[in-house]
Amino acid sequence: MNSPKNIIIRRSEAIGDVLLATSILPSIIAKYSGQADITFVTNKPQVLIGNPYIKKVASSIPQLNKDNIFIDLDLAYELRPQISVFEAYANAAEVDPESLLLTYSITEEYREKASFLLAQNGVNPSKAITIQSGSNSWVRNIKPSAFEAIIGYFKSRKDLSFVLLGSRSDPYINGTVDLRNIGPIGLSAAIINESIGFIGIDSTLIHFAKALNKPVAAFFGPTDPHLRLKINDHDLIFISPVPCRFCHHKIKPPAFITLCKNDYISLLIDSIWLSFHRSKNQFVKNFCTRVIRKLQNWRDNGRRTPICMNFDFSSVTSKMELWLDSLPLQNIKNH
Numbered sequence: 001m002n003s004p005k006n007i008i009i010r011r012s013e014a015i016g017d018v019l020l021a022t023s024i025l026p027s028i029i030a031k032y033s034g035q036a037d038i039t040f041v042t043n044k045p046q047v048l049i050g051n052p053y054i055k056k057v058a059s060s061i062p063q064l065n066k067d068n069i070f071i072d073l074d075l076a077y078e079l080r081p082q083i084s085v086f087e088a089y090a091n092a093a094e095v096d097p098e099s100l101l102l103t104y105s106i107t108e109e110y111r112e113k114a115s116f117l118l119a120q121n122g123v124n125p126s127k128a129i130t131i132q133s134g135s136n137s138w139v140r141n142i143k144p145s146a147f148e149a150i151i152g153y154f155k156s157r158k159d160l161s162f163v164l165l166g167s168r169s170d171p172y173i174n175g176t177v178d179l180r181n182i183g184p185i186g187l188s189a190a191i192i193n194e195s196i197g198f199i200g201i202d203s204t205l206i207h208f209a210k211a212l213n214k215p216v217a218a219f220f221g222p223t224d225p226h227l228r229l230k231i232n233d234h235d236l237i238f239i240s241p242v243p244c245r246f247c248h249h250k251i252k253p254p255a256f257i258t259l260c261k262n263d264y265i266s267l268l269i270d271s272i273w274l275s276f277h278r279s280k281n282q283f284v285k286n287f288c289t290r291v292i293r294k295l296q297n298w299r300d301n302g303r304r305t306p307i308c309m310n311f312d313f314s315s316v317t318s319k320m321e322l323w324l325d326s327l328p329l330q331n332i333k334n335h
Contacts, residue, residue: 001322002037003035004032004036004037005035005036005037005069005130006034006037006039006067006068006069006146007026007028007036007037007038007039007070007071008023008025008033008038008039008041008061008062008064008068008069008070008071009025009038009039009040009041009067009071009073009093010040010041010042010061010070010071010072010073010074011040011041011042011044011074011076012042012043012044012074012097013039013042013044013074014044014136014204015044015046015047015185015204016101016203016204016206016207018042018047018048018301019047019085019102019104019204019207019208019211020085020089020102020207021089022040022048022051022053022092022102022103022104022151023086023089023100023101023102024048024071024089024093024095024100025051025053025054025065026053026099026101026103027093027095027096027099027100027101028053028071028093028095029053030099031094031095035045035144037055037056038053038056039054039055039056039057039058040053040054040056040058041057041058041059041060041061042057043059045057045059046109046184046185046186046314047185049105049107049186050105050106050107050186051105052105059139068077068319071092071271073089073092073093073095075254076088076089076091076092077089077255078181078253078254078255079253079254079255080253081141081249081251081253081255082227082246082249082250083227083251084097084226084227084228085227085228086100086230089262094286100229100304101210102210103141104189104208104211104212105254106186106190106193107186107190110184110186110187110189110190111190111193113187113190114187114190114191114193114194116150116161116189117179117182117187117193118191118194121163121177121179122161122177123161123163123177124161125195125196126196127159127160127161127196128160128161128163128194128195128196129160129161129162129163129178129192129195129196129198129199129324130162130163130165130166130192130195130197130198130205130209130214131147131151131162131163131173131199131200132164132165132166132170132198132200132201132203132204132205132206133147133162133164133166133168133170133171133172133173133200133201134166134167134170134171134201134203135170135175135201135202135203135204135254136203137222138306139221139222139248139260139306139308139309140201140202140221140222140223140309141171141174141201141303141305141309141320142201142219142309143310144171144172144173144250147171147173147199147311148173148175149174149313150199150313150316150317150320150322151174151175151176152174152175153317154317154320154321155175155291157321158324160324161177162175162176162177162199163177163179163191163195164176164177164178164179164181165180165182165188165191165192165205166180166181166188166203166204166205167181167182168181169188171264179191184250185204185208188205188208189205189208189212190223191209192205192208192209192212192214193212193214195214196214196215196327196328197214197215197216197217197323197324197327198214198216198217198218199216199217199218199320200216200217200218200219201218201220201309202218202220202223202225202228206218206229206330207229210230215231215232215235215236215327216229216236216237216324216325217235217236217237217238217320217323218235218236218237218238219238219309219311220237220238220239220240220245220307221239221240221242221245221306221309222246222247222248222260222308222309223246223248223249224245224248224249225237225239227249228230228253229300234326234327236295236323237318237320238311238316238319240307240308240309240311242307242308244261244262244307244308245308247260247261247308249287260306262307263304266318272288274334310317
């Protein structure tokens with residue numbers, strides 16, 4: 001029997017991107033007929049807990065030799081924002097993009113904790129919808145009031161609970177069970193796994209919902225959902241009709257942040273930040289980044305919303321009602 005191939009894969013940041021990167025692992029194992037030992041190099045090891053395809057997780061690249069295969073996914077899609085993130089990763093790994101499989105393993109510990117937390121908060125998992133209300137990019141966010149209007153509408157008509165997940169910096173949404181910042185990402189994923197569906201935007205937890213094969217309702221503006229997700233029939237995707245939508249995929253690589261050209265204050269702030277972020281002078285980069293971050297926080301706390309993330313409420317609720325009624329449940333009944 002041939003010795004297993006030693007394969008080193010690197011995707012350093014961020015949580016959602018590391019999860020998406022794992023979609024190539026089954027294809028790599030198949031490519032080498034099961035004879036592959038995979039070391040995954042990342043700064044987000046918590047995403048990889050329980051992954052059956054990985055032999056070792058490392059924080060830095062081990063010493064390479066001629067027998068190692070190194071697959072570098074850092075900047076794989078940032079340098080090619082016009083193509084699907086899955087295609088970018090598949091190309092880097094030299095596997096078929098159509099063969100990629102995004103999954104996520106829930107540990108028994110997190111499964112038990114998720115069940116306990118939901119019960120403790122009076123949530124019936126079979127009537128629970130999970131939500132993430134914010135992202136680390138202001139241009140991907142919708143107004144908290146829009147989420148509240150949607151939740152208020154359906155809570156008055158259907159026997160549902162809405163569970164808010166994400167980080168503490170994500171906006172609080174009235175009418176939800178607040179489980180933001182509850183701990184490891186695996187616990188949030190386990191709560192999503194207990195629920196019947198997920199509502200959100202292009203942010204970390206939508207990728208976990210997709211990996212867990214949960215029906216998703218999501219709002220997209222600057223990013224193209226067809227380049228960010230593998231959309232299924234049970235998903236409901238709202239896409240902005242404005243001509244400037246999907247601008248993220250048109251910017252000059254590397255595509256780190258999306259600059260909204262229709263919001264001049266934000267464009268100025270983000271443009272200055274990006275120019276300093278690319279500076280080779282570490283002192284200048286660090287100092288100016290701190291200053292600009294304060295301006296960005298001022299803007300984000302004001303909950304500014306780009307025009308591509310404003311949606312018609314009546315259209316959203318009518319389509320979302322059909323989506324909710326289509327979920328695999330007998331218990332989403334109108335009051």
